[in-house]
Amino acid sequence: MSTRNKDELEQQFFELICYMVTSARNLIPENKLYGPFRLVDAVSRLIDVLQKLDLKSPRLEAIQKQIEEGKYMVMESDEKFTDFLENLVMSLVPLMQDKK
Amino acid sequence: MDVWEAIQGRRSIRSFKPDPIPEDLIRKLILEAGIWAPTGGNVQTWRFVVVTNPNVIHKIKMVAPGILGNPPVVIAICQDLDEAERKGSKLGRNVITLMDTALAAQNIMLVAYAQGIGTCLIASFHPGAVEEILHLPPPIVPQLLMSLGYPKVKSQAPKRNSRVVWFNEYSQ
Numbered sequence: 001m002s003t004r005n006k007d008e009l010e011q012q013f014f015e016l017i018c019y020m021v022t023s024a025r026n027l028i029p030e031n032k033l034y035g036p037f038r039l040v041d042a043v044s045r046l047i048d049v050l051q052k053l054d055l056k057s058p059r060l061e062a063i064q065k066q067i068e069e070g071k072y073m074v075m076e077s078d079e080k081f082t083d084f085l086e087n088l089v090m091s092l093v094p095l096m097q098d099k100k
Numbered sequence: 101m102d103v104w105e106a107i108q109g110r111r112s113i114r115s116f117k118p119d120p121i122p123e124d125l126i127r128k129l130i131l132e133a134g135i136w137a138p139t140g141g142n143v144q145t146w147r148f149v150v151v152t153n154p155n156v157i158h159k160i161k162m163v164a165p166g167i168l169g170n171p172p173v174v175i176a177i178c179q180d181l182d183e184a185e186r187k188g189s190k191l192g193r194n195v196i197t198l199m200d201t202a203l204a205a206q207n208i209m210l211v212a213y214a215q216g217i218g219t220c221l222i223a224s225f226h227p228g229a230v231e232e233i234l235h236l237p238p239p240i241v242p243q244l245l246m247s248l249g250y251p252k253v254k255s256q257a258p259k260r261n262s263r264v265v266w267f268n269e270y271s272q
Contacts (some may be wrong), residue, residue: 030224
């Protein structure tokens with residue numbers, strides 16, 4: 001990997017770290033459901049960075065697509081958002097593979 | 101645009117086109133809408149820092165988990181707390197500034213909507229970090245951030261709870 005690519009990736013990971021650390025602080029007084037929201041949003045952002053590292057895979061793309069399609073349900077209703085998270089977890093099971 | 105249409109059509113936008121918003125239009129949103137909001141005791145202690153530099157927006161996003169998407173403009177709606185206290189005592193400093201900020205924000209959002217601009221209000225940010233990034237001197241504190249841009253996607257209106265009105269007295 002070139003130095004330039006390394007620097008760009010370090011920057012992207014740094015941004016993700018800032019997002020997660022600031023979220024950790026801000027979530028203390030915030031709406032309880034923002035915690036799970038920030039977590040799944042962080043997953044989507046992590047998948048973005050992994051893709052730039054050439055760590056693309058159909059299952060990671062599928063997870064990200066589901067997150068992007070459903071994450072804003074947090075603004076609509078607690079029940080819908082909870083169902084979305086439930087379905088997201090269950091959708092991981094068929095994507096699991098035996099350890100090589 | 102009719103005021104009812106603006107109130108009911110406005111949505112919080114979290115996905116923006118990269119197109120910039122002309123500076124004179126942003127100025128108009130603030131000077132012809134924001135500062136015309138009611139302000140408790142006519143203190144007018146709001147201060148608006150408009151951020152259009154992508155590098156600065158990038159830094160703000162790192163400490164503002166509530167900013168979603170890539171808005172080309174972020175406005176930090178701030179208050180001069182010392183002036184608010186001088187003019188409006190403790191109530192002014194601790195309570196009325198928050199109300200004034202929200203009222204100015206709503207005015208800006210409605211006029212922005214009428215101009216085809218999407219907005220989203222953000223309370224999820226770290227005030228201290230934003231103060232550092234924007235070089236805000238101590239009495240000036242950011243109370244809300246607003247992201248602005250031309251909407252990429254329009255979101256659906258969440259259901260409204262209409263059972264919130266009573267006349268003359270509250271009843272269960």
